[in-house]
Amino acid sequence: MNILLTGIGGQGIITLKKVLSYAVLKEGKFFxxxxxxxxxxxxxxxxxxxxxxxxxxxxxxxxxxGADLIISLDLYQASRVVDFASKKTIFIVDNSxxxxxxxxKFSQSDFLKIASPFSKKIFIxxxxxxxxxxLDSDVYKGIALLGFTCFQKxxxxxxxxxxxxxxxxxxxxxxxxxxxxxxxxKTL
Amino acid sequence: xxxxxxxxxxxPLIGNEGIVVGALEAGVQSVFTYPGTPASEIGNxxxxxxxxxxxxxxxxxxxIVALESGAGAAFSGLKTLVAMKHFGANVALDALIPLxxxxxxxxxxxxIADDPGCHSSAQSEQDSRILWQNLYLPIxxxxxxxxxxxxxxxxFTLSETFQKPVIIRTTTRVxxxxxxxxxxxxxxxxxxxxxxxxxxxxxxxxxxxxKQKADLISLKEKTEKYLEKxxxxxxxxxxxxxIGAITSGVSHLYLLESLKKFNISLPILKIDSFYPLxxxxxxxxxxxxxxxxxxxxxxxxxxxxxxxxxxxxxxxxKILGKDIVGLVGxxxxxxxxxxxxxxxxxxxxxxxxxKIKLPVKRTPRFCPGCxxxxxxxxxxxxxxxxxxxxxxxIGCYMIGYFPPFEMQDTLLCMGSSLGLAHGIDKSTxxxxxxxxxxxxFFHASLPNIINIVNNQSNPLIIIxxxxxxxxxxxxxHPGTPLKYKTHDGKKEIKIEKxxxxxxxxxxxxxxxxxxNQLLREKIREFLKExxxxxxxxxxxxxxxxxLEKAKLRY
Numbered sequence: 001m002n003i004l005l006t007g008i009g010g011q012g013i014i015t016l017k018k019v020l021s022y023a024v025l026k027e028g029k030f031f032x033x034x035x036x037x038x039x040x041x042x043x044x045x046x047x048x049x050x051x052x053x054x055x056x057x058x059x060x061x062x063x064x065x066g067a068d069l070i071i072s073l074d075l076y077q078a079s080r081v082v083d084f085a086s087k088k089t090i091f092i093v094d095n096s097x098x099x100x101x102x103x104x105k106f107s108q109s110d111f112l113k114i115a116s117p118f119s120k121k122i123f124i125x126x127x128x129x130x131x132x133x134x135l136d137s138d139v140y141k142g143i144a145l146l147g148f149t150c151f152q153k154x155x156x157x158x159x160x161x162x163x164x165x166x167x168x169x170x171x172x173x174x175x176x177x178x179x180x181x182x183x184x185x186k187t188l
Numbered sequence: 189x190x191x192x193x194x195x196x197x198x199x200p201l202i203g204n205e206g207i208v209v210g211a212l213e214a215g216v217q218s219v220f221t222y223p224g225t226p227a228s229e230i231g232n233x234x235x236x237x238x239x240x241x242x243x244x245x246x247x248x249x250x251x252i253v254a255l256e257s258g259a260g261a262a263f264s265g266l267k268t269l270v271a272m273k274h275f276g277a278n279v280a281l282d283a284l285i286p287l288x289x290x291x292x293x294x295x296x297x298x299x300i301a302d303d304p305g306c307h308s309s310a311q312s313e314q315d316s317r318i319l320w321q322n323l324y325l326p327i328x329x330x331x332x333x334x335x336x337x338x339x340x341x342x343x344f345t346l347s348e349t350f351q352k353p354v355i356i357r358t359t360t361r362v363x364x365x366x367x368x369x370x371x372x373x374x375x376x377x378x379x380x381x382x383x384x385x386x387x388x389x390x391x392x393x394x395x396x397x398x399k400q401k402a403d404l405i406s407l408k409e410k411t412e413k414y415l416e417k418x419x420x421x422x423x424x425x426x427x428x429x430x431i432g433a434i435t436s437g438v439s440h441l442y443l444l445e446s447l448k449k450f451n452i453s454l455p456i457l458k459i460d461s462f463y464p465l466x467x468x469x470x471x472x473x474x475x476x477x478x479x480x481x482x483x484x485x486x487x488x489x490x491x492x493x494x495x496x497x498x499x500x501x502x503x504x505x506k507i508l509g510k511d512i513v514g515l516v517g518x519x520x521x522x523x524x525x526x527x528x529x530x531x532x533x534x535x536x537x538x539x540x541x542x543k544i545k546l547p548v549k550r551t552p553r554f555c556p557g558c559x560x561x562x563x564x565x566x567x568x569x570x571x572x573x574x575x576x577x578x579x580x581x582i583g584c585y586m587i588g589y590f591p592p593f594e595m596q597d598t599l600l601c602m603g604s605s606l607g608l609a610h611g612i613d614k615s616t617x618x619x620x621x622x623x624x625x626x627x628x629f630f631h632a633s634l635p636n637i638i639n640i641v642n643n644q645s646n647p648l649i650i651i652x653x654x655x656x657x658x659x660x661x662x663x664x665h666p667g668t669p670l671k672y673k674t675h676d677g678k679k680e681i682k683i684e685k686x687x688x689x690x691x692x693x694x695x696x697x698x699x700x701x702x703x704n705q706l707l708r709e710k711i712r713e714f715l716k717e718x719x720x721x722x723x724x725x726x727x728x729x730x731x732x733x734x735l736e737k738a739k740l741r742y
Contacts, residue, residue, distance in 0.1 A: 008550065009552070010555065017366065018200070020554065021200030021366055022199070022200060025198055025199075025200055025368055030367075030368065031200070031366065031368070032332075032365065032367050032441075033366035033367070034361055034365055034366070035202070035366065036308060036360070036364060036366050037225050037226065037228065037229075037308060037364060037657050037661070038225035038226070038307065038308025038502060038659065038660070039225075039308060039310070039552055039584065039586060040277065040310075040586065041308075041552070041588070042552045042553070042554075042587065042659070043550075043552050043553035043554065043555060044549075044550055044551055044553070045549060045550045050366075057445075058441040058442070058444040058448065059444075059445035059520075059521050060361055060365040060366070060438070060441065061361070061442075061520055061521065063520075063521050064522065072681065076547065076550070077550070079546075080546060080547060080549070082546070083642070087293055091516060097299050097684035100318040100550050100551070100553065100593055101551070101553070101590075101591045102548055102551075102591065103547075103548070114547070123630075142677045143280050162221065164503060168740075168741070168742075169741065171739075182530060
């Protein structure tokens with residue numbers, strides 16, 4: 001399964017990758033991923049390629065049109081990766097948009113106009129809103145989206161392995177909040 | 189101290205972490221580095237675990253300092269690793285070439301990380317393998333995180349066996365590639381080294397250096413045999429006999445992916461050691477082939493060698509490589525598929541071009557609360573940017589290049605803003621403002637500042653001092669104050685004391701956030717006067733403690 005994780009620098013995309021990595025290994029599966037670091041990620045766009053398989057797979061990169069699942073923490077960033085999508089792609093996108101210098105407004109319908117031709121199904125979810133309400137911060141929205149993909153059985157990983165992975169990635173105090181965020185995925 | 193890694197455990201690691209674990213398993217004792225993406229995580233991880241494993245690790249002032257210090261440790265018999273990004277290797281090159289002529293007593297591994305596609309390198313796309321023509325040192329190229337670990341161990345053994353430094357060359361897609369890595373037995377060897385005098389080993393005075401050069405070159409054949417014996421540079425068989433592929437690094441993975449997609453099986457020679465190239469193996473591989481695909485990152489270096497070797501054994505063979513995929517940008521599966529299509533005359537169905545144009549890229553911007561934003565804001569308020577030349581440098585202040593500020597007219601390399609400002613000031617009547625960061629100040633600015641004072645030019649130098657090497661992950665530098673958690677308990681060096689000692693009187697230190705009005709006043713002053721002025725804008729990066737050791741988790 002080819003998963004693209006995208007968002008804006010500082011939103012915790014690399015952390016999502018870590019959680020997925022541990023969960024994959026917990027289940028005895030194989031993964032290969034690719035991430036970028038450095039200046040362009042500072043408040044700029046972040047894109048992580050993450051490929052899961054039962055046996056060894058090769059390329060760390062997903063080909064254009066080759067994503068099965070795109071998880072995006074920002075509507076606009078999801079629209080930036082439609083070249084990786086196709087008629088078999090599922091989008092899971094947080095209903096938020098962080099404006100930037102060249103673009104002040106970007107709506108759900110702007111996104112749908114761009115992405116609809118290249119998707120099997122699009123979920124636009126209120127993860128940041130609900131995390132803000134229930135956990136006092138939208139920083140947990142990525143984990144909530146992961147929870148959603150897990151409970152909807154969109155990714156081939158069990159809840160147990162994901163919880164174990166959260167425990168590996170976060171220290172005790174943050175683990176509790178992130179587990180709550182993960183469970184919020186059920187209600188999205 | 190608690191050990192971080194447990195034997196037998198399978199962990200999700202990126203290539204750079206694989207290198208660290210490989211070095212630990214080899215029993216590394218000392219580590220020297222200067223941060224630079226895509227190599228930064230090597231230093232970061234060593235920094236966090238050094239006490240746990242009794243390793244001496246430092247962030248050195250720059251890459252040549254790291255390399256020379258590493259050489260000192262290896263000359264004294266300690267197993268030593270030095271890590272840098274590709275441009276760092278340029279900085280270190282002056283020491284690296286003579287070092288190749290010496291014989292370190294401890295194993296010495298030098299990691300150089302290239303960045304095909306310039307994902308995190310402002311300056312240029314550079315292939316560090318080209319150094320081999322002056323170095324004659326083994327260069328190993330892993331393609332996955334677990335190979336990164338294994339090759340680092342091999343590099344240490346190779347270095348000890350032949351008493352030569354060994355280079356590990358990675359690229360972004362190896363350094364930042366994630367995958368499972370099995371942890372092996374970690375060796376801890378806490379002991380002091382001894383420098384035993386032996387001029388023939390450590391001193392490159394002529395004419396003896398020519399004898400050392402002859403020895404160095406003569407190692408090629410022995411190293412080639414050794415690598416063959418331990419099973420590097422493997423050939424995997426394929427069903428098609430008349431076409432073969434030669435691959436290296438991450439390009440190997442892309443080719444395997446393309447083969448799987450087309451359900452084709454080709455014989456593949458995977459080059460693990462760029463130097464020495466397994467020439468005999470290549471020659472045998474070329475026999476009876478009609479076509480050869482070469483898949484490698486950046487420059488067609490393996491391809492050229494293959495072309496030379498083919499003249500001897502099979503001059504008719506057609507070699508497909510960079511003439512098909514081009515010399516610009518990184519490799520990927522699309523490119524290896526294109527190579528296969530050409531070689532096998534396949535109908536490769538490229539993903540149909542999307543009708544829509546992708547929306548514009550979100551450019552990087554200053555983090556909320558960044559002191560650099562306040563500096564650019566003050567500049568934007570006081571200066572019509574058409575009237576002043578802004579020479580830029582390497583650091584987070586490069587974000588000033590993007591809208592809304594767009595204040596960066598030149599960019600070459602670490603420290604170059606000052607040389608350029610000096611040259612422009614001497615050659616024109618224009619006002620010049622040079623930007624330089626705090627870590628960059630220590631890394632590469634002193635000769636330039638001395639030159640500005642000595643040869644008397646009059647730019648405004650703004651030192652963007654956020655007290656940490658922010659862009660690469662907030663590593664400490666010589667000016668990082670002791671009060672921060674990321675400080676390593678070293679002696680803190682004050683930039684202003686250096687500048688005062690150079691006789692710079694027109695020097696102001698201010699907080700660009702709290703004293704923004706004063707900063708604006710000082711900028712106005714500079715526009716009216718005609719003398720050298722330095723403003724140190726000092727305010728800590730908001731994430732100054734990001735590299736805190738307590739945050740390490742596996």
